[in-house]
Amino acid sequence: MAHPLSSTLQQLNRIILGKETQIKLALACLLARGHLLLEDLPGVGKTTLAHALAVCLGLRFQRVQFTSDLLPADLLGVSIYERDSGKFRFHHGPVFAQVLLGDEINRAPPKTQSALLEAMEERQVTVDGATHALPEPFFVIATQNPQHQIGTFPLPESQLDRFLMRIELGYPSASAERAMLTGQDRRDLIATLDATIQPDVLLAAQKSVAALHVSPALLDYVQALASATRSHPDFAYGLSPRALLGLVNAARAWAWLDNRDFVVPEDVQAVFPGVAGHRLPTRASGRPDPRSAAELLGSVAVP
Amino acid sequence: MSTLRDDLPRQPLYGSIAALFLALLPHMTQLAPWHALLILLPLGWRGLLAWQGHDLPRRWLRYGYSLLLIGVVFLQFHTLFGREGGVALLTSLLSMKLLETQHRRDARVLSLLAFFTVGAAFLVSQAFWMLAYTIGCAIAIMAQLRAWQRLDGKLDAFEYKRSAWMVLEALPIMLLLFFLFPRLSGPLWQMPDDSGSASIGLSDDMTPGSFTNLARDDSVAFRVSFNGKLPPQRDLYWRGPVLEFYDGVGWQQLGSKQDAPGDAAPELQPLGDIVRYTMTLEPHNRNWLLALDVPLPGTLPPGSHLSSRLQLLDDKAVSSRKRISLQSVLAWRTSTPAADLVNDELQLPVGGNPRARELAASWAPLSPQARVDAALAYLHNNSFVYTLDAPLLYGRNTIDDLLFSTKAGFCEHYAGAFVFLMRAAGVPARVVTGYQGGELNQDYFIVRQTDAHAWAEVWLATRGWQRVDPTAMVAPGRVTQGVARSAAGKQKLPYLVRGDSPWLSALRLRWDGAVYGWNRWVIGYDAQRQLQLLGSLGIEDFGSPRLLMWLGGCLGLFVLFYVVMHHLQSRRQRPELSQRLWLHFVAQLARHKLTQRANEGPGSFAERAARALPAHAADIQRICYLYLQARYRNRSGAELELQRRVNAFKP
Structure with missing residues (x-):
């Protein structure tokens, strides 16, 4: 449908x-x-x-x-x-x-x-x-x-x-x-x-979209991503709770656009660079770098 | 290519340099400072190159520096082998190896070599702080080994924490091997001894002042623990070299006679209870074992013998800490020695000390025992002073000066003077050196160089050689309370021996207790003690199958313990059913060289797998669909079908 x-x-x-x-x-x-x-x-x-x-x-x-x-x-x-x-x-x-x-x-x-x-x-x-x-x-x-x-x-x-x-x-x-x-x-x-x-x-x-089901397993993944941004030495600071809410909501919307009524890790991965890219200033330049957000995605395991 | 590019990740490299520095440090303390700097230079060099991002040094530079280091080792030690030279060579080359380390593999080799260097640190010292230090080193090196396995090229505190846990987990196995793995009674290889280095403690002669100097040294000579009742302090005479030849100034051993083959101890008849004890000697590079006066023949430790002077001698010099079990008697009677032996003990130099000779001659009518008593009474009654501040005496009549004018001396003065008087009075006598007393700490005695003492022995026809301590006549407190409480001029003693600050002394005793325990239970745990321990487990010898059973059983127990721990731990974080099924499914696909990357979502992986295995595409898609339903939509119905499908899935 x-x-x-x-x-x-x-x-x-x-x-x-x-x-x-x-x-x-x-x-x-x-x-x-x-x-x-x-x-x-x-x-x-x-x-x-x-x-x-x-x-x-x-x-x-x-x-x-x-x-x-x-x-x-x-x-x-x-x-x-x-x-x-x-x-x-x-x-x-x-x-x-x-x-x-x-x-x-x-x-x-x-x-x-x-x-x-x-x-x-x-x-x-x-x-x-x-x-x-x-x-x-x-x-x-x-x-x-x-x-x-x-x-x-x-x-x-x-x-x-x-x-x-x-x-x-x-x-x-x-x-x-x-x-x-x-x-x-x-x-x-x-x-x-x-x-x-x-x-x-x-x-x-x-x-x-707001009512889409999000499983505990998926939230584990989202939180793993968040803690990775917060402990990552390349970033001046990590994702805020507001950013996490946004990440989950954006993943929901992505899943909805894929005609699914539940969210899978791929949804999070699809929206993560867009959602996190401008929120993670690098230590080196002080400016957000969307590429480092995409790199981070590669280093966090899907639970 | 003579230049090496440096592609190693920085953090683990700096960590490795630091770990290597720690591993080399104990060996560097054994070298001249400039030599140590020369060896440590490549460490800083490598760090600087990495910091600035330069290539590694060119080949001729590396080779040249290596040759320089080898040359310095050869010049310093005149050999590249042996204990000191070998270790210096090893550390030099290890340090140089860092300058050509450009791959992770090289770095791993370096880490393993560093382990060896850390093990060699026990050649420097076997104290327990060294164990603590080497454990620290091992943790640091292990963290490097872990870091080199990491793909992201990072090194963080977690690696150190994890390494520390690994060391802790290995501890039971280490203890098991330490206690049960068969020990060889002789050394595996001959350790070249460093007998050339200066010896501490007693020597084979005695001149006025030599014991006064020893009293200033508070280092430990040996420690003793008694099995059973402690003998009173005044009976603790630890017998060392016996000095028989007086040249007018000092007393010397008649070494040639003791060393002669067939030199046999006189027959000894014990008159009191047998005292059993174990002593741990600090290395002093001489072959005498300072047994309690006098050791029982027939109960001597292997490799030692009792000389005709009743001195316990070992076949080899005590060049490392030595632990022996002994039995002694505190009162005895000896058989009559050969006439020439007794004549040796009447030797006096020609001339000198006329007043002393005169005094001795006045006792000539008395019986030998009465002459001894008279001399002791003379020392007791003429207000002699026991002091560390004895005036220096020169000339030919030093004994006259002591006895009649200065009247102040330390044990060597009184022992020498007494033996002189006895010989002049016709009683065979000799000087015995050794230690007297000791400090009781918990359940054992510490005997320090401060406790060095000299006393006399006289030969009485009825009882043989008997001990007489003239110093005890001058200062009775010396033999009951020690030097510090009895000698004048004690500000010359080491501060801690004086006993002026009780809490500091208590602290020192506690520390010494720890050191002694370490020496007793760890360093002193040799083949003999191991056999004792094994005997209590019902194992008679190393060939016994029960030993294998014990070793295997304990190892099995540990492995079982780890397995259970691991199981419990993983159970606590046990993944839910759908995830376990998925992991099983992924493992099945791994046979087809399909592995899910850590950051790959299940959907993307299934898509990839379906493309790689078109024959199973439908199954794979269905399993993925069910897994997503079960895990991400939390539909419990999907789990059942998933289980069925995954179990049936055999690609």
Whole structure:
């Protein structure tokens, strides 16, 4: 039995060619109610993927281009005095969408990046003492350029930790690239897309993902991975409990996308580099290195 | 290729260098400091190269340095063999080996050689702190051996912990082999003895001051434990060399007569109870065994004999710690010796000491026993002082000076003067050196160089040779309470012997007790004692089948114990049924060279296996499906089918 999101997957694979794993990971991330960070060089299709995801899922989305002079109010909204009513009225910012597409998020200064913190974790926004709930579902899909590029601010650890996954797209394969070059323009393609599912289907899918069975044997494996990151001499520190929760949820979503109602170690292995990669700063560079997370996976035995 | 690339992982390499350093250290203490540095240099060199990531030194450099080290050993010891030279050569080459160690295999060989070096450390000392040290070394080396087996090239505290456990687990087997494995009564190979090194303790002559010097040395001469009642302190005369020839200054042994073949002990008639005891002699590189005055002929330890001077002599010099069991009597009567033997004991130099001769001549009318008593009374009544601060006496009349003017001396002065007086009075007499007394610690006596003593023996026609201690006349406390409580000028004694700080002395006695126990039960456990122990187990000799039964039985018991322990341990962490079935299934596939990598999930492995064995693909897929259902979905129904399928699965 195919799950309701299989058509979404197919559609996305038509837009972004040769990136099945990354697209599945992105979808798993959203199903696990996590925020997604896409990191790669400019021009490999980050924004296209984010855009297509939002369209295919039939969600209301807003796009914010992060720049170095972007202010928190530009993101959250602002209270403006209205002469007619003689009151301040809150004008909702772009964050009040179901999908917030934060393009090049690491070009904004830390102050603006921090404005996203509450929205991402609590799914609410507090401005001028009033708390505004965000719509349901709510995702942040952010793209960022590699840190060594000019004009970027590194995301603070606390904010990195709030992204469930970080995915690198990488260059497409030669055949995929050829197909892309010969095919239609990607943006035109996105314009032709229809929503494949209704928002309530997505919510139901999220609920069933959260209810997926996780056996004690699997949790043994997850904990073995966690303790390996914590005792590993190459890492400055290990995975947080929040990261472990995210890891289990992401593995559930991956299993769900594989039409299974239980989670196996391979699910954990599939999502681990995406979930742990940006959370494990290496001692050598102080920056997270996704490759060392993948290496770690190779050294921990499946119980 | 003369350069060697260095591909060894760093952590275990540094660990190996450290372990090697520990293993070499005891041997380095035996070498000149510069020689030790020369040998240890390659260790630091190798560490530095690894640190900087350089290649290993070129071949000519390595060979050159090796030749240098060998040359130095040859120059220092004039041989490459023998105990000291051989060990120096071994340590030099071991250290050099590190400079060409570039593979794990080399490193493993190095670790095994290091074990040998650690074993050789017992040539340096057999004390029990050395055992503790070598156990530490063994743990360090074993951790290296473990680390070289690790693929990730790491070395962490866990390896050391695990190695320590391995040593602990080997302990029962070690004890079993120690106690029951047949020991050879002679050494397996002849240990070259180092008799050239200076001897400590008594010597075969006595000059004024020689015992005063000995009293300053608080090292242990021997330890004694008595079987049965302890004799009183005043009867503890440990008999050493007998000095008979007086040249006007010092007393000497008439060695040539004792060494002559056919030299036989006089007949001895015991007059008291027999005292049985065991003594552990510290090495002193002389052949005398310091038996309690006097040992019974016929009960002597093998390889020893009683000389005509009643001195117990061994065939070989005591160059290592020696343990002997003896029987002695504290009162005796000897047969009449040959006339020329007695005449030796009347020898005096021509001239000198006229006043002493005059005094002795005044006793001439008395009986021999009365002359002895008169001399002792003279020493007792004329306020002589027993002191470590005796003034030095020069010239030909030293005995006159002592007896009539300075009146202060130590045991050698009084023993010499007394024997002089006796000979001058016509009573055969001789000086006996040895030790007197000892310090009682728990159940045994410690006799130190401080307890060295000289006394006299006179020959009485009715009783033969009898002991007379003139020092006891001067200072009666010497024989009942020891030097420290009886001699003046005791600040010259070693601090701990003086007894000024009781707690320090108590601590020292406790320590000595531990050392003695170690020497008694471990170092002194030889073939003879082993036979005693085996005898109590009903084994008469090493050929007895009961010995094999005991050895095999105990070994079997240990193995059984380990198996049970292991079983209990694994039972506690026993995997659930589905996992055991899966492991069985994986083991079945291993016959087809299919092994599940540690980090490989069951699904991926099954997929790989199905591709490798298309004939069994359906079975494999089904088993994998059931396993996943049972283990990751916790469906108990799947386990039954899994069991059936796995048992039927015969690829």
